[in-house]
Amino acid sequence: MPLEWSGLSPELLLVIDRDSTEPLRSQLERGVRDTIRSGRLQVGERLPSSRELASALGVSRGLVQDCYAQLQSEGYLVTRVGSATRVAAGACAPPAPQPRRPPAPRLLADFQAGVPDLAAFPVADWLWAMREAVRAMPASALDYGDPRGHALLREVVAGYLRRVRAAAADPERTVICSGYAQGLALTLRALARSGVRTVAYEDPGSHAVIGPAAAAAGLTAVPVPVDEHGVDVTALEATGARAVVVTPAHQWPTGVVLAPERRLALIEWAVRRDAVVVEDDYDAEFRYDREPVGALQGLAADRVVAIGTVSKSLVPALRIGWLLCPPALVDAIVADKHLSDRGSPTLDQLALARLIESGRFDRHLRRMRGVYGARCEALKAALAAHAPAIRLSGLAAGFHAVAHLDAAARPGVTEHSVIAAARGRAVGLYGMSAFRSTGAQSPAQLVLGFGNVNERAVTEGIAAVADLLA
């Protein structure tokens, strides 16, 4: 049986601050709501009459009545004719606030792969492009738009991909999305709807991303081994899968480039099995030894879904990517994009279109090729100086390399032991085992990202852990 309020002083429960800029009525409403939510006034308890409360607080009775009426219409209070105002039965206390997660500690050098140089983001160019784009934009661009993305960005991206990636890109079949994760989710769901049951993925590779995405789409994901020529197409054939996710230009994370005969075998497999190749073209902009290998999509645009983003070329926080869709899948992908989020943010799209069109995007890429090339050289030099036995591979493109640990020379050394010891010296190292579907720690290899580590940190970081590696 809940207590009556009589006898309690309402001033104890409700504090009114006459010096506040918040109107009295709003203060009063908030006070009563908080009193109910905190459990100080419980379900069924009677509130003081409007006359009593008004007199106790020194406010007008009308103000209290307005407050009660408002809280009644919100469901906090119930009033019946001829009876007191009480706390409504539905007004429960809110759940306890959730504790915050603690921040991660700072590292001397963090060799996490897949992160570009965040501090090199061309802030001024981006703001310029945003301003220019907004200035040129009609108000109608601010409504819900084409779920495929703004026509201008689709044109610009398709042109860019034709030029830089030798893709067979048609703006009408280009879909702007919020990055690789969404591109993959849309593709896998479209494949599931088209009757595909199994999707293969490269091993080592992104099983931690593709596995959950496939499961969410109702697909079974199966690994296919990667060797020094890229994904093993004979093994792929044996899985019976009718879709595969690959990284032909620079295999993630081994760094192998898919060999020409494998490229053709992959396309032949897709044609023969009526299968689809999902091409994750994640870092091909950054190639050091020669021109980047063109996208597989350019060879077989009706068999390949190409997914690209600006997460490596600019920064992940922009969340902008694209899909080049084969005719058989484009409608399903566009319908799903509409259902998923009604299209990506327009101002960001227009800014990116302006950035690319103006040549400032190319200029940034040229600059970053130099920056990453120098970091790559620093990494090679540091290892040569401090741990000459360590072989590096996968350096043709991008901003990560694979370090082959000389585990045979020191039995008992595992990826985990090296990583844990390095962490104790404030150096972030990451093992290949995380990318293997089995989690196997052998052969012991590190995936060394140098995108977001400057040359000094590369040198100092490697020096600090060199004895652990060799």
Place this chain on the structure above:
Amino acid sequence: MPLEWSGLSPELLLVIDRDSTEPLRSQLERGVRDTIRSGRLQVGERLPSSRELASALGVSRGLVQDCYAQLQSEGYLVTRVGSATRVAAGACAPPAPQPRRPPAPRLLADFQAGVPDLAAFPVADWLWAMREAVRAMPASALDYGDPRGHALLREVVAGYLRRVRAAAADPERTVICSGYAQGLALTLRALARSGVRTVAYEDPGSHAVIGPAAAAAGLTAVPVPVDEHGVDVTALEATGARAVVVTPAHQWPTGVVLAPERRLALIEWAVRRDAVVVEDDYDAEFRYDREPVGALQGLAADRVVAIGTVSKSLVPALRIGWLLCPPALVDAIVADKHLSDRGSPTLDQLALARLIESGRFDRHLRRMRGVYGARCEALKAALAAHAPAIRLSGLAAGFHAVAHLDAAARPGVTEHSVIAAARGRAVGLYGMSAFRSTGAQSPAQLVLGFGNVNERAVTEGIAAVADLLA
């Protein structure tokens, strides 16, 4: 048997422009790729030797060899030792380009509901907020972030919703998403994962949105009637559904405000049935007659998922929204957001946080309340002048109203006939039938949006079609 190239002049196939800024090698590669893609060179056809082609084009032989090597590594060409270079078997012609969709014709007045005043978007404030946000931001903010959204925006949005919507908002359980569509998709999938099988929705209402979203999540969607007090909770109980999507502050599209006793009955139903209420809080910022009714979520934060966006308060093109999640669903929703797109764009989030914090968002809302209020008055005045028999309802909030057509007075008049006739006069009208789960055209009603129609267009548009209505 494919033709040999001998006898054809390569200049006919490959045009090299020495005045172009594009490097010769890039021109040559593009030319050969295009020749293969367009089908002019077919699978198995022999290319001229590098010597022949170099001499024909007047370029160095090394350049042609580099070009052939590049196209071989991309899979367009095959070379065998002691044999000619030929077009590879996998190099198919790309699909025909897709035709463009024609643009929609311009209207004198378009009364489409759900669109705010696009031209009133505070462009200068947004660019200012973006600039300020970017200036204050550490580089680490440009990496992949918390899938729930940036901590700063979650704090600011939670504070805003506590203040303006009397929500029980905890930043730790606030998830930033890309708008209502994504918020709904995430919620319905989390409900499906928690064992819910059926979701109810208001009728009239958003069946066209909720139906496909529910189906995609594997849920059955069932309609529940709305009367003049809002959704019928007794009918809801009878459906057996354990989830319902409602618009309590201003029912979409009838404009009814959920009555206090219904609010409580809805919460009681949720507690009794262990059910979840999804609160679509789409336009409560704009209320004219009195203070907005607080969010249902504030009453029962462990039973209600509240979804809000800036699509009405600013513009849809920003694609920013939020979810207030009950403890039982928050983990599933956050995991799904991570899988769906790894979080919303960070710069946009930081800009919105700055816009709200600075008070410029509130200032925009105050201004727009005046603008929409004036348009609402113009609509009432135009109807009173030109079609006095037409009753309007649902005008307590937002920027749309329901016009009750006097169909009884003129048999044969249907929503469709009125809408088609108005379209012939370049006035966009929209019927309630589109919002009814059965598609019923009776009672004949129009949903008149005045958010993106200025006062003159409201007046002229109504004058142009008044004779069709009454």
